[in-house]
Each structure stands twice: as structure tokens, then as C-alpha cells.
Amino acid sequence: MPVAALAGTATLAVGALSLPAHAETARPHIVVKDGKTQPVFSYKDAIREKIFVETKVDSDGDGKRDRVSVYLTRPKETNEGLKVASIIEGSPYYGGLHDTPYHPADVTDYPRLAPWTAPSGPPGTPNYAFPYYDNYFVSRGYAFLAADTLGTGDSDGCPTSVGPNEAQGMKSVVEWLTGDAVAYDANGKKVEANWSTGNAAMAGKSYDGTLPLAAAATRVKGLKTVVSISGVSNWYDEYRANGGVVAPDGFEGEDLDLHAKVVMSRKNPAICAPVMHDIAKKMDRVTGDYNRTWDDRNFAKRAAHFRASVFMTSGLADWNVKPLQMSLLWDGLKKAGVNRKLWIHQAAHDDPLDVRQGAWLDALNLWFAHELYGVRNDIMRQPKVDLERTPGNWETHRDWPAPDARPVRLGLNSNGLGKPGHGTQHLVDDPSRKAEELAAKPDASDPNRLIYLTPELKESVKLSGTAEIKLRAAINGRSPYLSAILVDYGTDERVSGYVRTSDTWCYGDSIPTDQGCRAVRKYTTAVSDFKIVTRGWMDIRNRNSIWHSTPVKPGQEYTFSWPMQPYDYVFKKGHRIGLMILATDHAYTLRYPAGTKVDVDLRGSTLTLPLTR
Structure with a gap:
């Protein structure tokens, strides 16, 4: 679509600029005003479908390629020739959580692991209602894909706390949107994304904000931007600190393996027991040393590989995903020259949708319009950093930390x-x-x-x-x-x-x-x-x-x-x-x-x- 010439101030139709006036009104199109796409499509009437994207990994060792379960919502006009960009929220949380014992924080002889037995089945039925991107962006001309990361929900494979297999799973979802991967419906029939422009974003918070970083590190074609809210840029610094075993605030005894065990909501979870035991061994809770297992999950280190731009947020009171996660990634992106934007707020492990409400949605709309539809708005000319100094009082800065510190x-x-x-x-x-x-x-x-x-x-x-x-x-x-x-x-x-x-x-x-x-x-x-x-x-x-x-x-x-x-x-x-x-x-x-x-x-x-x- 010829969207690169779009201005940010007029009301324009994406993809219809070269058409006669009567054709523009006849063909479904995306409307842009003040640099943002406008709500002209029906969320109620949107197409909703379940697909399964085939990956190139077999992380559960069953001899078959793992498939990622995706719940897709797109404007009904995509069945009438409209092509749209996509927003993906990969998550392990759609399928629910298991109650898994924490490792002991008190040491008598050496750090020990809590006994664990694989659950007999999933904790419940997947629920795809908690993301908010679909409620806001589908009417504004985007498809939204809620993707169960491997080993969770209706996906195959095993969860690994965003190990290489989960990165490949999210990469495959993006590749399906560009025509480079295959997907099937529940009956085994191939499904093509012939409505897709091939441009995609990934977005989410916490684990859901970490998967976008893992996918970006694969350099997958079509992933134009990621939004990482309280995402983990280096898992070692989530559960270790300079060699010491440490916990996220309020989660004493949590570690890399436990996070994978908690989210293992797939059917027949016992098939993943060997993978869980392998993570528990290789994370090395005794010495706390850095090793290959941690290096595989160091996405800040791979910032130079990113093709996607990054919009990230962090809470100064967040001692779950601690401020170092934000700082490591921000520094890596800056050194690599990656387009980036940062919001720092005074809350904890919280979503900027709650902290700043409409201002957050406006910023996201500008960001996605620019990165996914080529709309020429001012989002990249704005200061790179928004910082909440006191509740509700925001400052803008050209960088962080303060260059004059x-x-x-x-x-x-x-x-x-x-x-x-x-x-x-x-x-x-x-x-x-x-x-x-x-x-x-x-x-x-x-x-x-x-x-x-x-x-x-x-x-x-x-x-x-x-x-x-x-x-x-x-x-x-x-x-x-x-x-x-x-x-x-x-x-x-x-x-x-x-x-x-x-x-x-x-x-x-x-x-x-x-x-x-x-x-x-x-x-x-x-x-x-x-x-x-x-x-x-x-x-x-x-x-x-x-x-x-x-x-x-x-x-x-x-x-x-x-x-x-x-x-x-x-x-x-x-x-x-x-x-x-x-x-x-x-x-x-x-x-x-x-x-x-x-x-x-x-x-x-x-x-x-x-x-x-």
C-alpha cells in the first residue's frame, strides 16, 4: 500500500490515495487523522478465529514440529480486500497458572530445590480476554493475535522461560504474517494470512513484554517494532546479581525453572518434565554463576541484532522486574542506534495504560501508525524519554540517564x-x-x-x-x-x-x-x-x-x-x-x-x- 507519503495532519485514506474519489469510498480503507489511525471498523463484527502456526522446533521431543496456538481478531473488511498490519501479544498466561512450590530461601548446607511433580493436566481453559490492544486497535485498522507461547494454552512444545524455542515460536507467528510460515485450523486445513500487509508489532507486559525482545533478537523479517512493558532484557539479572542468587520482590524462592513450571498449561504437561528438570540443573542455583543457559536469554546483549524499533516502559517502584532490565536494554539499543522510546513512571509492575490512560493510547497509536503504516507523524521527533517525577507530573528528556549527571x-x-x-x-x-x-x-x-x-x-x-x-x-x-x-x-x-x-x-x-x-x-x-x-x-x-x-x-x-x-x-x-x-x-x-x-x-x-x- 502507498502509505509512506501520508501526512500526519490531514484526514487520509491509507491505500486509496491513487484511486478516483468514487473508488476510495467504495473500497474499505484505513483512515488517518492527526497522525493516528481512526476507529472506522466494527470490533463487534470482527472476524475471530483460532489457528495453529507451525514452528521449526520440537521442544517436547514428540517427533513433530511444535505449533503455536493463536487467537486472531481482525476487521471483517479483511475478507473484502482490506489489508492490515498486525499486533501480537505472545503470552504464557492465557492458559492459566499452576500452583508450584517455591525453592527454599533459607539455606542450611547448600541451596536446595523444592520437590516438584509434573501436573496431570492443564489448570483450565484458555482465556484471551485480558489484552487491551484488540479493544482499541482492531477498530483502528489492525489485526490482533493472542499467541500462546510454547508449552502453554493450546500450543505444543514446552515453556522454557523465554528460551530459544519460545523465541522461535514467536518468530514463526511473525513469519506466518509475511507468508514464510504455515498455519492450520483445528481441522488441519492450511490457513493463509492473505489479509496481512506483512508488517507486525509485538507488545505486552512482563513475560509478554519479554517475548517481543526475544523475537526481535532473531532479526525476523516483518517485525517492525516491539512494545516492551516491564520486560526482562536479561534473565540472569532477574534471578541473579553479580553471582548471587536473588529473588524478584515478593517472590522469595522463585527461579528460572519455577517460572516455566508455573505457566506450563498445555495439555499433557508431563511430557515436559525432562525439560523442566534440565532447566533446574542448568540454571545452577548453588553457585549463581553465569552460563550458556543465561546467555541464551540475554536479549540486551543482542540489541545490535534488532531490526525492530523499541518502545519500552519501566516502573521505578518495580522490584519484580527491576530497573536494571530497562537500563541494560536502553543502553544496548542506544549503542546499536536502534530507534527507541522510553517511559519511566513512579508505579511498580504496572501498565502505562493504568498510569497514564489516554496519553498512553495516543502515544501507541502514533507509534504503530508510524512504524506499521508509514504515517509521517511527529512521534520520532518527540523527546525520547518521558519520566514521571511525582504522581501525575511528567517531564520529557532527550535521554536517560541524565546526560549531565x-x-x-x-x-x-x-x-x-x-x-x-x-x-x-x-x-x-x-x-x-x-x-x-x-x-x-x-x-x-x-x-x-x-x-x-x-x-x-x-x-x-x-x-x-x-x-x-x-x-x-x-x-x-x-x-x-x-x-x-x-x-x-x-x-x-x-x-x-x-x-x-x-x-x-x-x-x-x-x-x-x-x-x-x-x-x-x-x-x-x-x-x-x-x-x-x-x-x-x-x-x-x-x-x-x-x-x-x-x-x-x-x-x-x-x-x-x-x-x-x-x-x-x-x-x-x-x-x-x-x-x-x-x-x-x-x-x-x-x-x-x-x-x-x-x-x-x-x-x-x-x-x-x-x-x-
Whole structure:
């Protein structure tokens, strides 16, 4: 279709520009106004069909190529000659979840795995109603494909926490839209996407926001753009940190294998038991070392392979898919020169549809129109970064972290943070105590942590980027962890949550089985004396490399250096910046027996903060 010449301000018909006026009105066409496609098609009357796309992998080992189950919704006019672009949300969640035991977070001898038996059947019937892209975009001239990732829902194969087979599964769905893969209906009849323009996007949140990155890394033709909301760009940094086994917030004991077991909603799931056991072995929960299994799932590393542009979002309060996932991918895309856009909000593992409602849909409409239909609008001329500084107050920036942020090195000393110190200070690990308790009284001594404070700030300063800690220390005990936590001390009203209200709002079209409405969410605030801003962890045995563990000699001093999670935060005038050092971080790391002693040599220890005003 001749869409490249479209302007963004007039009302135009995509694909009809060269036709006489009477032909334009007779042929179904996509309408563009102000750079966005308009709702001119019926969602209620859309064609809905189930197809099965054949892949080139056999991940369940049954001797047959795996097939991806796809629930497809497209305007009925596609049966009358209209060709449309496609939006795909691949997901393991359509088929439901199994209740799977978490691995123990408390360690007595070495990290152990929870016993597991494959379920006897799927947890329920697939439900494709939760995405919102169909409710909004089908009427605006797009097909929407809800694809069960391999091993889930009505698909064949085995789930692998977005391993190479799942990437190939999503690649095959895109290839079907370009005519390079085969699909069948439930009766085994071939189905062609003769309505497809060959241009596709992938979009989704969390796991659904990770599959697009995996597909983009395959360089599949036809995948023009991906929208990754709280997506995992490197699975190692989801479940490990500098060699240490860590958990997503609120999911102690979760690991790579458990995520695959939970979503294994396919029929006859027992066929995938060998695959689950293989993941559990290769993820190496004992040493925490990086290896081939993790490298296969490092999509940020493969950003240079992306042909697709990337629109990504991340929550500063998201300690499930932590801020590092956003930062790694953003840096990789920037180095590779990939077209990209970033929204950073103050909520947690939340969707920008809730955080910014109509503004998010407008931005997506502009983005998809530009990338999938070639509409010349201003989306690529807008600032690359939108950042929510406080609830509802958004800033725009040309990049992130702030280009004018500069590293400020602070020494650890007996009086706090600032000048280099001398002498040795000590802590004894107590894994039963949580970081919030240990941080609550910074001016009091505590045997289980060390705290270093700046004087009250004379003016506000902004942290933008990655804080780094260097610690000269001797360790004697069972725990291999060192943890660093950055704290804002000063009484203030702060965001305390992001909650569902009793109000609803409607963002798109509805049918009885798929409503285009959802609950309104809002921020809550509370007055508090401090806030944990960011944190970071390391396994001291990986001080030289995440690929290999090297034992430490008890009582011998080493230099340990590691980053905290990237962040963006304003420390206000009159507040104090605090650094808390501990061994076990109760909510995130494994918990070895109490008693590990950490002796910190102040002379060789520093905190470096990327700061700007």
C-alpha cells in the first residue's frame, strides 16, 4: 500500500490515495487523522478465529514440529480486500497458572530445590480476554493475535522461560504474517494470512513484554517494532546479581525453572518434565554463576541484532522486574542506534495504560501508525524519554540517564559519607532482620549493619543512573553475600502504593466476553522518615567474574565492587543520603545461617553516585 507519503495532519485514506474519489469510498480503507489511525471498523463484527502456526522446533521431543496456538481478531473488511498490519501479544498466561512450590530461601548446607511433580493436566481453559490492544486497535485498522507461547494454552512444545524455542515460536507467528510460515485450523486445513500487509508489532507486559525482545533478537523479517512493558532484557539479572542468587520482590524462592513450571498449561504437561528438570540443573542455583543457559536469554546483549524499533516502559517502584532490565536494554539499543522510546513512571509492575490512560493510547497509536503504516507523524521527533517525577507530573528528556549527571565519589568514614576514612568497622550478619528494620534508626549503632550518612543537604540533588560501591573487606562465615542499600533520610510525604479503586474507565470497544473497560488506579501517599531508594548485591565468590566462582580465604581482605540498581531520584534539601552495608538482604538474597562477620576497611571503601541538579 502507498502509505509512506501520508501526512500526519490531514484526514487520509491509507491505500486509496491513487484511486478516483468514487473508488476510495467504495473500497474499505484505513483512515488517518492527526497522525493516528481512526476507529472506522466494527470490533463487534470482527472476524475471530483460532489457528495453529507451525514452528521449526520440537521442544517436547514428540517427533513433530511444535505449533503455536493463536487467537486472531481482525476487521471483517479483511475478507473484502482490506489489508492490515498486525499486533501480537505472545503470552504464557492465557492458559492459566499452576500452583508450584517455591525453592527454599533459607539455606542450611547448600541451596536446595523444592520437590516438584509434573501436573496431570492443564489448570483450565484458555482465556484471551485480558489484552487491551484488540479493544482499541482492531477498530483502528489492525489485526490482533493472542499467541500462546510454547508449552502453554493450546500450543505444543514446552515453556522454557523465554528460551530459544519460545523465541522461535514467536518468530514463526511473525513469519506466518509475511507468508514464510504455515498455519492450520483445528481441522488441519492450511490457513493463509492473505489479509496481512506483512508488517507486525509485538507488545505486552512482563513475560509478554519479554517475548517481543526475544523475537526481535532473531532479526525476523516483518517485525517492525516491539512494545516492551516491564520486560526482562536479561534473565540472569532477574534471578541473579553479580553471582548471587536473588529473588524478584515478593517472590522469595522463585527461579528460572519455577517460572516455566508455573505457566506450563498445555495439555499433557508431563511430557515436559525432562525439560523442566534440565532447566533446574542448568540454571545452577548453588553457585549463581553465569552460563550458556543465561546467555541464551540475554536479549540486551543482542540489541545490535534488532531490526525492530523499541518502545519500552519501566516502573521505578518495580522490584519484580527491576530497573536494571530497562537500563541494560536502553543502553544496548542506544549503542546499536536502534530507534527507541522510553517511559519511566513512579508505579511498580504496572501498565502505562493504568498510569497514564489516554496519553498512553495516543502515544501507541502514533507509534504503530508510524512504524506499521508509514504515517509521517511527529512521534520520532518527540523527546525520547518521558519520566514521571511525582504522581501525575511528567517531564520529557532527550535521554536517560541524565546526560549531565556526573560521578561523585564519597568516602566511608567514622562520621559518615564524604572524606576518605581510616580504621575498620564490623557487622555480624542476621538474616532474619529485614532491611526496613535495619535502616529505621540510622543514628543508632546496630551490630547487624553499618550506616554512613551525609550531612543535611544544602540543596536538592538528583541521582540519575547507577550508583556503585567499592568495599575493602574481610569476610568470615557462611554467607557469600554483600548488600548495599541507598536510603533517603528525611521526613516527607512519599508514594506508598498504587491501588485499584472502585471507579472504572473505558478505553476501547467491548463485547460481552471481552470488555474494553478496567478499574481506575491511583497513587497513595504516606508520611515517612526514610525511603529505601535503590539497592545492589553481590556474591563475594564472583568478585572477579560472574562466569566463575573463586573461594575467599576467611579473614583475608579483598576489594569488592558492584553496582546498585539504576535509578532516578531527587534527594531534597535538608535530607541526608545514607548508605547501609549488610550481608543478607532478607527479602532478596538467600539466607544462610547467622553469624557471618564482615570487617570493612574504611580506607579502601567508597560510594560513587551519578548526580546532577
